[in-house]
Amino acid sequence: MAHCTYNGLQQYDTVMIIGTDCPQIDSLYCQNALRQSRDNDTVIGPAQDGGYVMITLHRFDARIFQTIDWGSGRVLEQTRRQLRSLAWRWSEMHTLNDIDLPADLALAEKYLSPNRSTDRL
Numbered sequence: 001m002a003h004c005t006y007n008g009l010q011q012y013d014t015v016m017i018i019g020t021d022c023p024q025i026d027s028l029y030c031q032n033a034l035r036q037s038r039d040n041d042t043v044i045g046p047a048q049d050g051g052y053v054m055i056t057l058h059r060f061d062a063r064i065f066q067t068i069d070w071g072s073g074r075v076l077e078q079t080r081r082q083l084r085s086l087a088w089r090w091s092e093m094h095t096l097n098d099i100d101l102p103a104d105l106a107l108a109e110k111y112l113s114p115n116r117s118t119d120r121l
Contacts, residue, residue, distance in 0.1 A: 002065040005057050015057050022053040022098040029054070033093055041088035044079065046095040051075040053096050061086055 045054035050073030
């Protein structure tokens with residue numbers, strides 16, 4: 001993620017990293033995150049399990065991805081701690097679920113079904 005962010009910011013003003021295991025993310029969620037990112041250094045889309053499903057960044061500092069217990073329920077809080085230590089402004093989107101365990105597959109089926117409701121998140 002650090003490599004992607006660093007390289008992306010060489011060419012673009014904003015980098016958005018999206019988890020591929022969150023079927024709830026749609027274009028509206030991404031558009032809202034980009035809108036919020038105009039006034040912030042980063043925007044985070046929290047995950048129900050204590051991680052995050054999406055992050056946008058306008059700035060690069062490798063520390064944002066360091067000393068994070070990836071795959072744990074502490075990822076979001078540790079990332080917030082890094083943001084505070086860097087004195088970055090950030091906002092957070094509403095919390096979504098991601099797919100980590102076999103039991104989570106029912107959620108994926110709900111959101112990926114062709115009969116899915118058209119209600120927006």
